[in-house]
Amino acid sequence: MxxxxxxxxxxxxxxxxxxxxxxxxxxxxxxxxxxxxxxxxxxxxxxxxxxxxxxxxxxxxxxxxxxxxxxxxxxxxxxxxxxxxxxxxxxxxxxxxxxxxxxxxxxxxxxxxxxxxxxxxxxxxxxxxxxFAGRTGLSNEKELGLFGELLILEFLIERMGPGHAVESWQGPRSEEHDFVLSEVHLEIKTTASEQRKHMMHGITQLEPLRGIPLKLISIQLTRSNHEGGLTLGQLISRVRVKAGGYRPMVDASLEALGWDDTDVKLYKTFWTQRNDPRAYDVDERFPALTADRLAAAIPNFPAVSNLSYAVDLTHFKPTDLPEPLAALVTIDAEHP
Incomplete structure (x- = not known):
């Protein structure tokens, strides 16, 4: 001693x-x-x-x-x-x-x-x-959601460079949609279900802003293994490298979404895309619960709070995206 x-x-x-x-x-x-x-x-x-x-x-x-x-x-x-x-x-x-x-x-x-x-x-x-405080990490829904947003961020980095791409990732840092581009806004929804059923939270998530078209991007993931998929931690590492000097902005967004590097071992599932993402127009035909629609149907609507609901897009017709985003999605007809 x-x-x-x-x-x-x-x-x-x-x-x-x-x-x-x-x-x-x-x-x-x-x-x-x-x-x-x-x-x-x-x-x-x-x-x-x-x-x-x-x-x-x-x-x-x-x-x-x-x-x-x-x-x-x-x-x-x-x-x-x-x-x-x-x-x-x-x-x-x-x-x-x-x-x-x-x-x-x-x-x-x-x-x-x-x-x-x-x-x-x-x-x-x-x-x-x-x-000893137990580690809880992100819920499964939030893990999938972050994985999907990072896939889109990675695509945008490769298509338009890290500066523009990272700056467009506004969802974690503001009340904007997930990705804000000059010609279109993107709201990203990710599921591990065989159907394109997605959870919506609140009444502003699917509200177009400033007259700019809003598209919902539907991503379906499925469990894989280390040869065919990535864990959330691995995807984060890959995106950080591609972000280069814009990594601090990526890290700020990750922190805002609840990511903690010390929890990386909690995310053991390997994910891969089940199929190509689809895009859907969030317009007058889209089943979105917005403030105007609810106010017209529900008495004393301002008293309603914490609204969440599911939308099944399996049978909806997908649409395309403007360049340089066109290759992100497919518009092939889907069959349940």
Whole structure:
């Protein structure tokens, strides 16, 4: 043990772990300390104040524990002369005692109860879940929606350059439609359904603005694998590269839509397009619930709020887009 931890007070005879007071002494010393925990399998605690982490190190037995949804907890495998080791790390922030308690609990499950590491971690997290905020990430609907918008952004970058394309992505930053171009506005809707059924939210989403034509772009995705598809994180990385110097604007939009880079492991699904996107005119024939239409039909309409509804476009006739967007969609007739 380092000299910085030499002021430890005595613990009760037979105690397996440091007292709360001694944990504070070790941490306040500011020096990394590795503490062995007596038992089988061998376990060590690496308390590392400079990096703000506490890490449990032990022999690995499969399977790996699933910690992707937990903030501040990471797991990795490390090759060593003693074989493959498991490292379970907790970022301390302002919860030193919680981090230490979780990892000593895992060691107890391993050594006193003979659990494999995946089970030991799951059991210990259940006991300490109130100390660690769970990662929720984007809902499935929002994940699909962001994936679809990024596909359109990528297409626009390739057709008109990153500057114009990124600047046209207005939806995340304003009350405009998803993409605002001089000749047309685009509202992007994405679904994993076999039908082109899309959710609409609010009464302004499908309102044309300033007399500029509004088109709804319908994208259908389907689950794939690593050979034929991309995860949301992979698509984000690809678009960031293509955005070049406009990446900060892309990142600002991603943040506005709820994306957090630390949650990337939550998005494990590989997506690919089921077919080509379609475009639909949002005009007087489109089944949109707008303020004017609702006000004419519903008494005291201003009292209505949080309006969401689904529109099935499977049997609707698609339309085309002006250049340079024409290649984005197909207008071939669809058959259910």
């Amino acid at each position: 380092s000299s910085g931890a030499s002021n430890l007070t005595a613990t009760s005879e037979g105690a397996r772990h440091l007292s709360v007071a001694n944990v504070d002494v070790v941490w306040m010393s500011g020096n990394p300390v590795v503490l062995p925990i007596v038992g089988v399998p061998t376990c060590k605690l690496d308390i590392d104040p400079p990096n703000g982490t506490v890490t449990l190190i032990t022999a690995f037995t499969p399977p790996e524990p699933d910690v992707a949804k937990w903030r501040n907890i990471t797991f990795r495998l490390v090759d060593s002369d003693d074989g493959e080791l498991a490292e379970l790390s907790v970022t301390v922030e302002d919860n030193l005692h919680g981090a230490y308690g979780l990892l000593t609990s895992v060691a107890d499950q391993l050594q006193l109860h003979g659990e494999p590491i995946a089970s030991a971690v799951a059991t210990s997290i259940t006991k300490h879940r109130n100390l």
